[in-house]
Amino acid sequence: MLTASSFQLTTGVSNALRDAWFPHIAASLSAFQISTPLRQAHFLAQTGHESAGFLKVEEGLNYSENALTAMFGKRITAEQARAYGRNAMHAANQKMIASIIYANRNGNGDIASGDGYRYRGRGLIQITGKANYAALLKQLGADVVDNPDLLLGYRFAAMSAAAWWKNNGLNELADSDDVIRITRIINGGTNGLDDRKSRLSKSKGILCST
Numbered sequence: 001m002l003t004a005s006s007f008q009l010t011t012g013v014s015n016a017l018r019d020a021w022f023p024h025i026a027a028s029l030s031a032f033q034i035s036t037p038l039r040q041a042h043f044l045a046q047t048g049h050e051s052a053g054f055l056k057v058e059e060g061l062n063y064s065e066n067a068l069t070a071m072f073g074k075r076i077t078a079e080q081a082r083a084y085g086r087n088a089m090h091a092a093n094q095k096m097i098a099s100i101i102y103a104n105r106n107g108n109g110d111i112a113s114g115d116g117y118r119y120r121g122r123g124l125i126q127i128t129g130k131a132n133y134a135a136l137l138k139q140l141g142a143d144v145v146d147n148p149d150l151l152l153g154y155r156f157a158a159m160s161a162a163a164w165w166k167n168n169g170l171n172e173l174a175d176s177d178d179v180i181r182i183t184r185i186i187n188g189g190t191n192g193l194d195d196r197k198s199r200l201s202k203s204k205g206i207l208c209s210t
Contacts, residue, residue, distance in 0.1 A: 002026060002040050002207065010044050010203045013054050021054055024154045028162035033171055041203035042174035046186055047124040047161050049196045057157045059121030059128070061094035062086060072101045107131025122151035125161035125186060132164070139163040 007025060008018040025044075029035065034043050051057060065085030068076055080100055086092035095117045102108050102116030106129020109115045121128040127136070133144050133151075140159055142150055150156045165171065173182050179200055183190050 002029060006206055007044070010041070010206045011048050011054060017054055020154055021158065024158040028158040031159070032162040032166040034162055034165065034174075036175070037207040038177065038204070039171050039174040041200060041207045042170070042177075042179065042182060043162070043165060044207075045179075045196055045199035045203045046182060048199045049192050050126050050161075050186065051124050051157075054124070057123055057152050059098075059126055061097050061120065062092045063097055064092070068097065068101075075101045075103075102129065105129060107134065119148055122148060123157040123160040125164055127151060127160050127164060135167065136160055136163050139167075 002025075004018055004022045007013075007022050008015075013021065029040060029043070034040055048054060063071070063085055065081045065087045068081040068085040069078055076097075080096075084093040084096040084100070095114070098117035098120045099111050099114050100116065102120070103111045103113075105116075106119075107115075108119060108130050115130050119128065119130045119133050127133060130145065133148055136144055140150075140156060140163065142156065144150050144156065144160070151160050168185055170182055170185065173185075179197055180190065180193070183193055183196055
């Protein structure tokens with residue numbers, strides 16, 4: 001069973017973050033059958049990476065002009081990247097960036113709807129897109145579609161991640177110890193794989209050794 005002490009050892013969080021996160025992490029693991037040491041090791045490794053060590057529960061969109069074209073060239077034009085990306089002339093317009101790159105995806109409306117920004121990544125696993133928020137309504141018992149910022153609080157940041165984890169079959173992939181497939185489902189690729197693997201190795205060493 002995960003304890004406050006083993007959670008802190010596994011994640012490396014401060015005492016303050018341990019006390020803030022652990023009750024909600026523990027409740028979420030129990031609610032969504034993340035119940036074995038191996039499942040918990042994978043969950044903490046992935047959420048630790050996605051949240052930069054349980055410090056960040058909101059997607060950063062402070063992209064430079066060049067980064068936008070490199071990362072989202074199929075979704076944003078060079079003109080839009082120049083107008084809204086960070087460059088020597090102006091700061092990034094994060095609201096417009098999200099509205100453009102996430103338009104008409106995952107249940108979002110078009111650019112003008114603002115859904116891309118409204119349903120930007122939040123929570124420990126960066127829930128993104130209106131459809132993904134809507135899918136959690138019953139499980140969280142809160143209207144996160146009308147109030148998406150609920151996912152910025154400790155309780156729903158943890159619960160949303162655990163619910164999404166279960167909904168996407170990640171418990172079963174964790175049982176198979178398949179960090180690459182888990183990463184692809186969460187990230188859409190393998191960004192940050194080395195860090196995810198490093199966190200997993202540490203987590204397994206602590207949680208799966210007894």
